[in-house]
Amino acid sequence: MIKRTTYSDLLQYAYNEKGLCEGDRIQRDIDGDPLIAQEYKELIGTLELLNLAAPSVSDESVKRILSFC
Amino acid sequence: MSKLHLMDDKDLVRLYQQGNQEAISELIDRYKQRIHSSIFFLVRNPELTEDLFQDTFIKIIQSLRKNHYNEQGKFLPWALRIAHNLVIDYFRKQKLMPLQYDSEEFSVFDIMASNSKNASEQIIHDEKINYVRALLDKLPFEQKEVVILRHYGGLSFKEIAQLLDININTALGRMHYAILKMRELVSKEGNVLKD
Numbered sequence: 001m002i003k004r005t006t007y008s009d010l011l012q013y014a015y016n017e018k019g020l021c022e023g024d025r026i027q028r029d030i031d032g033d034p035l036i037a038q039e040y041k042e043l044i045g046t047l048e049l050l051n052l053a054a055p056s057v058s059d060e061s062v063k064r065i066l067s068f069c
Numbered sequence: 070m071s072k073l074h075l076m077d078d079k080d081l082v083r084l085y086q087q088g089n090q091e092a093i094s095e096l097i098d099r100y101k102q103r104i105h106s107s108i109f110f111l112v113r114n115p116e117l118t119e120d121l122f123q124d125t126f127i128k129i130i131q132s133l134r135k136n137h138y139n140e141q142g143k144f145l146p147w148a149l150r151i152a153h154n155l156v157i158d159y160f161r162k163q164k165l166m167p168l169q170y171d172s173e174e175f176s177v178f179d180i181m182a183s184n185s186k187n188a189s190e191q192i193i194h195d196e197k198i199n200y201v202r203a204l205l206d207k208l209p210f211e212q213k214e215v216v217i218l219r220h221y222g223g224l225s226f227k228e229i230a231q232l233l234d235i236n237i238n239t240a241l242g243r244m245h246y247a248i249l250k251m252r253e254l255v256s257k258e259g260n261v262l263k264d
Contacts, residue, residue: 055109064123
């Protein structure tokens with residue numbers, strides 16, 4: 001039976017959680033199915049959006065932690 | 070030259086427990102961003118984030134000193150569990166729901182490198198950052214928690230499921246709904262994201 005790529009598969013693939021063989025299968029589905037390709041493109045777009053929002057750690061906090069060591 | 074950055078977490082923990090101070094610096098350096106971001110997006114308060122971030126690493130250090138670390142090399146999930154528990158404890162003590170927003174006086178200028186942007190570019194960039202942070206705040210807490218742990222914390226869905234004591238399919242489902250919700254909000258109101 002041929003497994004069809006689900007949204008959960010795409011999520012795990014986007015985060016490199018799939019092994020080599022399954023990753024290949026998912027990539028082939030993305031390349032061969034415009035609907036899956038669109039879904040994946042939008043997923044990656046949303047994840048890239050999230051990258052914008054991460055704050056940086058203050059050096060002061062790290063210094064305080066290290067002074068505790 | 071130090072080879073610490075090439076070592077795995079388990080060896081760094083062992084070295085620290087043998088008295089090598091640089092080993093803990095390497096662990097902090099390796100995971101500070103993920104742990105800090107995970108706390109920040111749960112509490113959405115910069116000062117509280119710094120306090121809980123420091124408390125997390127102090128607790129980590131105390132546990133390592135007492136040889137209480139027994140996670141078979143899985144340092145990050147263990148560290149994020151400590152951070153997560155501290156956040157939940159804080160909300161329990163305050164009897165708050167975990168949805169604290171930034172105070173008005175907080176500026177992303179404090180935390181973002183701005184050396185390559187002029188003032189108007191910086192303002193637009195800040196608007197985008199604030200918009201994305203507000204998007205996350207509009208998610209139900211259970212969905213937001215999974216997004217934070219996966220995207221900013223760097224845990225796998227399996228590790229998130231273990232941490233939150235849920236099924237992996239539940240974790241994946243929450244992430245899926247979160248993505249759909251964010252996408253829906255962006256299509257309705259996301260003009261700020263357009264260049």
